[in-house]
Amino acid sequence: MGLKQLVLEFGFWVLFISSIFTNNLVVSSNVDKIQEVITRGNILVDGKNVIGTTDPNFxxxxxxxxxxxxxxxxxxxxxxxxxxxxxxxxxxxxxxxxxxxxxxxxxxxxxxxxxxxxxxxxxxxxxxxxxxxxxxxxxxxxxxxxxxxxxxxxxxxxxxxxxxxxxxxxxxxxxxxxxxxxxxxxxxxxxxxxxxxxxxxxxxxxxxxxxxxxxxxxxxxxxxxxxxxxxxxxxxxxxxxxxxxxxxxxxxxxxxxxxxxxxxxxxxxxxxxxxxxxxxxxxxxxxxxxxxxxxxxxxxxxxxxxxxxxxxxxxxxxxxxxxxxxxxxxxxxxxxxxxxxxxxxxxxxxxxxxxxxxxxxxxxxxxxxxxxxxxxxxxxxxxxxxxxxxxxxxxxxxxxKVLSTNFSGSNKIRAYAHCSKQSQGGITLLLINMDKMNRVEAKLNAVNGSITCRHNGKMTNVREEYRLTAKNGNLQSQSVLLNGKELIVDDEDNIPPMEPVTVNAEQPITIAPLSILFAHIPYLCLRACS
Known part of the structure; x- marks a missing residue:
């Protein structure tokens, strides 16, 4: 969120600073034909304290x-x-x-x-x-x-x-x-x-x-x-x-x-x-x-x-x-x-x-x-x-349930985490990348209350990602892509299904420039969400 005072309130600022790792690489973007910078960062979530609650139908x-x-x-x-x-x-x-x-x-x-x-x-x-x-x-x-x-x-x-x-x-x-x-x-x-x-x-x-x-x-x-x-x-x-x-x-x-x-x-x-x-x-x-x-x-x-x-x-x-x-x-x-x-x-x-x-x-x-x-x-x-x-x-x-969340590595990333609607104990991350060039690769860390958990009765090591991008890279498009596929109503005027892609937990969380990511993480269970 960029709200450093929240991190201070939960007493893990020192841990946050010590866990920052930033390493910029430059690669070529095939879409925009510009230099794309890979920025490595850290997502820190407090697993014990709830900082706000919303109505279930927010x-x-x-x-x-x-x-x-x-x-x-x-x-x-x-x-x-x-x-x-x-x-x-x-x-x-x-x-x-x-x-x-x-x-x-x-x-x-x-x-x-x-x-x-x-x-x-x-x-x-x-x-x-x-x-x-x-x-x-x-x-x-x-x-x-x-x-x-x-x-x-x-x-x-x-x-x-x-x-x-x-x-x-x-x-x-x-x-x-x-x-x-x-x-x-x-x-x-x-x-x-x-x-x-x-x-x-x-x-x-x-x-x-x-x-x-x-x-x-x-x-x-x-x-x-x-x-x-x-x-x-x-x-x-x-x-x-x-x-x-x-x-x-x-x-x-x-x-x-x-x-x-x-x-x-x-x-x-x-x-x-x-x-x-x-x-x-x-x-x-x-x-x-x-x-x-x-x-x-x-x-x-x-x-x-x-x-x-x-x-x-x-x-x-x-x-x-x-x-x-x-x-x-x-x-x-x-x-x-x-x-x-x-x-x-x-x-x-x-x-x-x-x-x-x-x-x-x-x-x-x-x-x-x-x-x-x-x-x-x-x-x-x-x-x-x-x-x-x-x-x-x-x-x-x-x-x-809203969790205290902070991101280090880029000031153009907005990061939020809530207890998930999709799994008991798990979380859903929302990452918003407002940077035109930086592709972010982030590690997720939780403090104060991370516990072992199961999703649908089983241990899991995958997360579900929903990546939103503009059609043809045009931010002023009235069409949106979910995981690369355009979302459009069908011939019977039904709202399209919105399916995630699964990613191995060992892979860093990656968010492209000028894109939005929802990530359901069932393998990280927090006491605040139990």
């Missing part, structure tokens, strides 16, 4: 409300991906969600605070219509109950786990300076929640508001008022679900981290009124930035502002609630075409999953499943973009 994705005419920097990237008109009969979409078994879906986004719901009290229902003179650029839109029924049929068939973001601006007035005055009118939201319960719709969580916290947006609600809204919301949920043994989670505020604002918010809500404190991540900047590729491949950028956000959230929340990234898209204003929908973006995305889980983030919701230029699925064809396969491999391989 990976999450979002679905948004943006209409087809939402355009950013002259690029209109949303097409028919809105929750109001997304083709729910598309087989790739269904199979893409089913493959996770289950996939968490967070329904929301900017326009959720301009959305009302058709109920017996609200029968006039019109879609969003673009109007730049209106709040957030659109008139007030409406979700017809017939569409809500269709969505829940899809969720039920696909096995999705659903979080729904509610409108917290209803009944309020937004001042010219962006401050919000007036009380939240919860009547429409309460009727919608009651309808959902009567229909038997399984909502895992209800979230209140979107990006209305202290900084980062044009509209804001003060922390004490937001806390009061959450307490009122909690009382509504308790009343509506009073006869239910399992009640849905309460999530808020879904905004950008500001330590002063969040500290006051948490102090005044208390853990009895909120289950999940959600925040958003767009650390790479706007989609108009011409230097996004360089930023993504510069790991030093990830170790400052983003680390401070994850560390700050953990410190402020202090176990009083779960911490989720409710929306992580990296590049705000809909992402950037040929960047956030290509193999290049997996370097940022998988590092986000690794880094956030190291700071005890329980769930990470990627913006988006489909829609904009940062969808896991192509907005028009529905075919998976490279990040879809990255997310699916993480979901299948990385367990919920």
């Amino acid at each position: 990976v999450c994705a979002t679905l948004d409300w943006w209409p087809h005419d939402q355009c950013d920097y002259g690029n209109c990237s949303w097409d028919q991906s809105s929750l109001l008109n997304l083709d729910l009969n598309n087989k790739i979409l269904m199979n893409a969600v089913k493959a996770f078994s289950p996939l968490k879906l967070r329904l929301g986004g900017t326009l959720q605070d301009r959305l009302i719901y058709e109920t017996e009290l609200q029968q006039h229902c019109i879609p969003f219509i673009k109007n730049n003179s209106n709040l957030l650029g659109y008139n007030q839109g409406c979700l017809p109950l017939s569409r809500w029924d269709q969505l829940n049929t899809f969720f039920n068939k696909s096995g999705a786990v659903v979080m729904f973001g509610l409108n917290v601006l209803n009944g309020r007035f937004v001042m010219r300076n962006g401050s919000v005055v007036g009380s939240w009118n919860s009547t429409n939201a309460k009727s919608f929640i009651e309808y959902s319960l009567r229909k038997g719709y399984k909502i895992h969580g209800w979230e209140l508001g979107n990006e209305l916290t202290g900084t980062g947006t044009a509209i804001r609600i003060e922390a004490d008022q937001y806390a009061s809204d959450v307490i009122s919301f909690h009382n509504i949920i308790q009343k509506v679900y009073k006869n239910e043994k399992v009640k849905p989670l309460i999530l808020a505020p879904g905004g950008f981290f500001n330590p002063i604002w969040f500290k006051e918010f948490i102090h005044k809500t208390t853990s009895t009124n909120i289950d999940v404190v959600s925040h958003h991540i767009y650390n790479l900047g706007p989609g108009s930035d011409m230097n996004l590729a360089e930023k993504i491949l510069n790991p030093s950028l990830f170790d400052h502002e983003v680390v401070n956000t994850f560390r700050g959230m953990r410190s402020v929340i202090n176990n009083s609630a779960q911490v989720w990234v409710g929306e992580g898209g990296g590049i705000y204003r809909s992402g950037r075409n040929q960047v956030s929908n290509t193999f290049l973006f997996s370097f940022w995305y998988l590092d986000q999953l690794g880094l956030s889980s190291s700071y005890d983030t329980k769930t990470y919701c990627r913006q988006t499943l489909i829609g904009g230029n940062y969808g896991l699925l192509n907005t028009t064809t529905f075919k998976p973009n490279p990040d879809y396969y990255s997310a699916l491999l993480w979901h299948r391989l990385m367990g919920n």
Whole structure:
């Protein structure tokens, strides 16, 4: 991870330094016809201590409300991906969600605070219509109950786990300076929640508001008022679900981290009124930035502002609630075409999953499943973009216990280790090589708790490797290779199988330049994973 302080905390820094072995060789690369450097390094994993835990279903994705005419920097990237008109009969979409078994879906986004719901009290229902003179650029839109029924049929068939973001601006007035005055009118939201319960719709969580916290947006609600809204919301949920043994989670505020604002918010809500404190991540900047590729491949950028956000959230929340990234898209204003929908973006995305889980983030919701230029699925064809396969491999391989991990030998390698979902006691490594020339050969060492173990009842001396590379070496390709074979849906729109290659344990772990490696290591059992 590059987080040396974690190594210090576990007291094996001296061992780490003494075990470094670096030896650079130069060979010729047949693909790129450039000089490729072989760097030898060391992966060190603490086998005794767990530094974080995630939800077993850590990976999450979002679905948004943006209409087809939402355009950013002259690029209109949303097409028919809105929750109001997304083709729910598309087989790739269904199979893409089913493959996770289950996939968490967070329904929301900017326009959720301009959305009302058709109920017996609200029968006039019109879609969003673009109007730049209106709040957030659109008139007030409406979700017809017939569409809500269709969505829940899809969720039920696909096995999705659903979080729904509610409108917290209803009944309020937004001042010219962006401050919000007036009380939240919860009547429409309460009727919608009651309808959902009567229909038997399984909502895992209800979230209140979107990006209305202290900084980062044009509209804001003060922390004490937001806390009061959450307490009122909690009382509504308790009343509506009073006869239910399992009640849905309460999530808020879904905004950008500001330590002063969040500290006051948490102090005044208390853990009895909120289950999940959600925040958003767009650390790479706007989609108009011409230097996004360089930023993504510069790991030093990830170790400052983003680390401070994850560390700050953990410190402020202090176990009083779960911490989720409710929306992580990296590049705000809909992402950037040929960047956030290509193999290049997996370097940022998988590092986000690794880094956030190291700071005890329980769930990470990627913006988006489909829609904009940062969808896991192509907005028009529905075919998976490279990040879809990255997310699916993480979901299948990385367990919920996070281990302290460090790599020596190159500062362009990001290294993470979790207890494995594939074997009891074993681990799964994630190695991300952001270097354009260095092929890394690494030895794996574990301290503080390595034990002899068996995989499927037998001793084993092989590991399973999943190597992700860009098609034709083009980082901005929307196709990805797994162990040299392109991943594509078949003629029946099924998600392809993702099979590993087996490698003898005595061989060093090798990761090519500008590639990603998941390695399931069943022969290394750690006490932290037993």
